[in-house]
Amino acid sequence: MSQVLTSAAVPAPAATSYDDRDRGPQRGVRRVLLESGYALSAFPIALVAFVLVVIDLSLGASLAVLVVGVLLLSVGVMVARGFARFERLRVQGMLGRRAATPRYVCAEPGAGFWRRMLTPLRDAQSWLDVAWALAGVVTGTLAFTVTVTWWGVVLGGLTYWFWQQWLPEDGEGLAQLIGLGEGAVAESLLQLGLGVVALVTLPWAVRAVSNLHAGLAWALLSSRADLQGRVTQVEQSRDSAHRAEAESLRRLERDIHDGPQQRLIRLGMDLGRARVQLAQDPTRAARTLDEAVAQARAAVEELRALSRGIAPPLLVDRGLAAAVGEMAAGQPIPVGVHTELPGDLPAAAETAAYFVVAEALTNVVRHARATRADVAVVVVDGRLEVTVSDDGRGGATPTPGHGLHGLAERLRGVDGDLEVLSPEGGPTRVRARVPLG
Incomplete structure (x- = not known):
């Protein structure tokens, strides 16, 4: 069986966007419908989040001198957290974009009631979630308004020829007011033209307001996750470098002990033996000195090889x-x-x-x-x-x-x-x- 090791300190891959994976008319229609659903649902969700968070925080701030005020502040922050998590799921599921969840500050296991209740109030990301609950209603309203307007013009203009028959005939129509002619035919053609133009521009209009709302959501709800990921990556890289350096030093110490150190010990023994042999057997002493020279050369070569492993000169x-x-x-x-x-x-x-x-x-x-x-x-x-x-x-x-x-x-x-x-x-x-x- 093959053995595979992959080690990398990189952030998690981003979710595939519909721009990358959707091709063809059917997938294009699906993308427009999903973006339209995201934009249309932005306003009611943002409005509910705004109302709940504002009420909780307002009551909590006004009663801050009492225990119940602090509890309401914490509840307001936790409500904002919940809507933030839901928005990340919406961005991932409906727009197919990466919306990572940052690490929140959590109370230690076994912490008391007050520690658990006060911990969210000292978490920076929790207050960014609160900012999203307050600011998201603005971009959500814009996204809802533009989407409803464009879809209304598309559906109304393309079907005007059908339901025009139930409209009263008296009064001036839009075509007559702008000088394009009088009568039902002129009005129907004008409405049809407006519907076609709105249909052609619908994907760009809906995508623009969806990107605006989702972009604000990413900036407030997910940008810290990317920063935390980069910090974690740097920390892991630093720790890996330290471990690799420590392992290299241990291997170098082992190689020196098993190689040059043993040869140098033998070299010292050979020189000591040669000194004793000089007076008794000069010929044997010469052979011992030759062996000592060979040991010295071998030790030098091994030291050179080890030095090349540390910093190769070439x-x-x-x-x-x-x-x-x-x-x-x-x-x-x-x-x-x-x-x-x-x-x-x-x-x-x-x-x-x-x-x-x-x-x-x-x-x-x-x-x-x-x-x-x-x-x-x-x-x-x-x-x-x-x-x-x-x-x-x-x-x-x-x-x-x-x-x-x-x-x-x-x-x-x-x-x-x-x-x-x-x-x-x-x-x-x-x-x-x-x-x-």
């Missing part, structure tokens, strides 16, 4: 493409490299991409039993995309504490994501995406 000096090419050339199996990169990549994105390639190729060499690997580093839709694939045995899993999981944490620190597709039997594909903006 990446800093010549860029990502050159660093990936050199890394691929040093692998024990053939590695194909394809890069299409601009010359001004952000340093954080380059470093993250480099470590993705390094960790993926390390896993290929150590565990995959592959005969070939391919690396592609390109920029797609404003994001740096790194793909490492191999023809090995598959079964790679992003287990916590191991390399792929550490890569996911590192990528979250730069708002990126990692996808690992590795079914049993292979092949394996590791794909990372790092935003450049």
Whole structure:
């Protein structure tokens, strides 16, 4: 079974709007009807919300010196919250737009009665809901009036020829008043023309007032949710970066302990033994010194390799493409490299991409039993995309504490994501995406 890991700190996707998913006459009619229903229902709902909230808050403010006044203020705020939640549902259901619910300040579990009643009064979003209950009646009235007017002209103008026969014939009609002729035919043609014009412009008129009402609703009821989402994203990215850095330091400490440190300890022992052997067996002492020199060289090479893992000099000096090419050339199996990169990549994105390639190729060499690997580093839709694939045995899993999981944490620190597709039997594909903006 394939193993897939996707890690990303991004806001929830927006709901698909009817502009994106509705195509064709039937869907266009459906959109107009839904927008008309939204606009027509805006006024009665906004009026009820306005009346209830104003009454509660007015009574609460006038009786604020009494206990009942504070309770009425809290009730008024909670009523505004309820209408705000209902409006978000209307926007999502009737207009197909994203209307996220912000996080409200809530009393702690087990809090007393007064703490629960007073908590809504210190929540900023609750007062924005109150502002919506007061201001929504203005845009709701406008939306209702314009929609009723346009639909009235459409229905009245297109059917005037039918019900005109029951109108009194005396008096001047609109056609006669504006000089377009006299009689029932002239009046019927004028009304028909007005109905056609209103029908053609109906979608734009209804959409304009619906957007106005929904736009005010988003500004007061959902904009803080987007801000909270961005703050959460930043916090998650920061925490992921800290975890990745801590894991990298632990791995570096372990690698130093298992590699150069052991060689340096043996080097010290060899030098001590050589010092003793100098007086007794100079030839043997020379061999021991040769071994010590070899240990020193090996320790230096291991330290250089570890330093390249911290800050690769070639990446800093010549860029990502050159660093990936050199890394691929040093692998024990053939590695194909394809890069299409601009010359001004952000340093954080380059470093993250480099470590993705390094960790993926390390896993290929150590565990995959592959005969070939391919690396592609390109920029797609404003994001740096790194793909490492191999023809090995598959079964790679992003287990916590191991390399792929550490890569996911590192990528979250730069708002990126990692996808690992590795079914049993292979092949394996590791794909990372790092935003450049």
